[in-house]
Amino acid sequence: MGQLTIGKVRGLQQISDPQGIFAICAMDHRGSMQRMLSPRQPERAGYQTLVEVKQDLAEMLSPVSTAVLLDPLYGAAQAIATGALRGGTGLLVSLEESGYGEEAQGRVTRLLDQWSVEKIRRMGASAVKVLLYYRPDLLDVASRQRKVVADVAAACRRFDIPFVLEPITYPTAADRDPAAFASRKPDLVAQSAADLTPLGIDLLKAEFPADAQVQRDEEKLRTACEAIDAASRVPWVLLTGGVGYEEFTRQLTIACRAGASGFLGGRAVWEAALKVSDRRERRRWRWCSPLDQRWWSTSFRARLAPGFGDYRHRNCRLWRCRGRRCRR
Numbered sequence: 001m002g003q004l005t006i007g008k009v010r011g012l013q014q015i016s017d018p019q020g021i022f023a024i025c026a027m028d029h030r031g032s033m034q035r036m037l038s039p040r041q042p043e044r045a046g047y048q049t050l051v052e053v054k055q056d057l058a059e060m061l062s063p064v065s066t067a068v069l070l071d072p073l074y075g076a077a078q079a080i081a082t083g084a085l086r087g088g089t090g091l092l093v094s095l096e097e098s099g100y101g102e103e104a105q106g107r108v109t110r111l112l113d114q115w116s117v118e119k120i121r122r123m124g125a126s127a128v129k130v131l132l133y134y135r136p137d138l139l140d141v142a143s144r145q146r147k148v149v150a151d152v153a154a155a156c157r158r159f160d161i162p163f164v165l166e167p168i169t170y171p172t173a174a175d176r177d178p179a180a181f182a183s184r185k186p187d188l189v190a191q192s193a194a195d196l197t198p199l200g201i202d203l204l205k206a207e208f209p210a211d212a213q214v215q216r217d218e219e220k221l222r223t224a225c226e227a228i229d230a231a232s233r234v235p236w237v238l239l240t241g242g243v244g245y246e247e248f249t250r251q252l253t254i255a256c257r258a259g260a261s262g263f264l265g266g267r268a269v270w271e272a273a274l275k276v277s278d279r280r281e282r283r284r285w286r287w288c289s290p291l292d293q294r295w296w297s298t299s300f301r302a303r304l305a306p307g308f309g310d311y312r313h314r315n316c317r318l319w320r321c322r323g324r325r326c327r328r
Contacts, residue, residue: 047074095152108145197234
């Protein structure tokens, strides 16, 4: 990480806690949220349904999150205008289209038409986020994907706003054996961090670097997470990746002990709320859910990874002390 400009410092302050730890709730899902709401006929979960669900999630979870991640089509402006997103909670806004372009060699990320870093900055967001499908071994499409990252990074520097990147590995048609792909995933995730973090991003939203259903040895899982920490030039947080609440808690514990600076989690946090069809009942979900606020509390985050704060400060890896002599 290079020298941070004042706008990026302020944005990172807005999406983290006073210790520099990120507890961010992602709710920028579009097509996948439609499928969760209406598995047989996703199109039945239309514009108004998505807007209402995202407003409810923002209203429930923004008071206990350091920030929320919303999309610009159904979530961000609507949550601001209605007051569902409280003013003291940071806001990240996604810039990519839902899904991806499928080409012969691999997947290509496309940015939203009529949206830009400048427009996201003007709406008062704290950071810009891009999801990037990336396979470092697919050289041609990987080069084009790095160009997407470099272009967004340049715009974020111009408008002085933090850039959060979410690279996602994926199997290709050649990866017919799921076990063989699972064995390659740790190297793919670490190499993605090495390739992409020098391009001007400020926070890496990383996958858990192994299939936890295939690999259960926690020491090996921690080693895989430490490889991300060694490869990344910026602080990193863990994404949920579609796993359940209990499994994500386990993965996050391992990742934080290996150097992660928190989480940027989605469906593991709020998927149960989508099963409540009555809107009034859904708004009460947080108070009777397994979360019971403990997930988000500072004390819970501290207990999640004993020694985590000291470890990160010793290595000067929290964004707030990166590049300065740590006084802790």
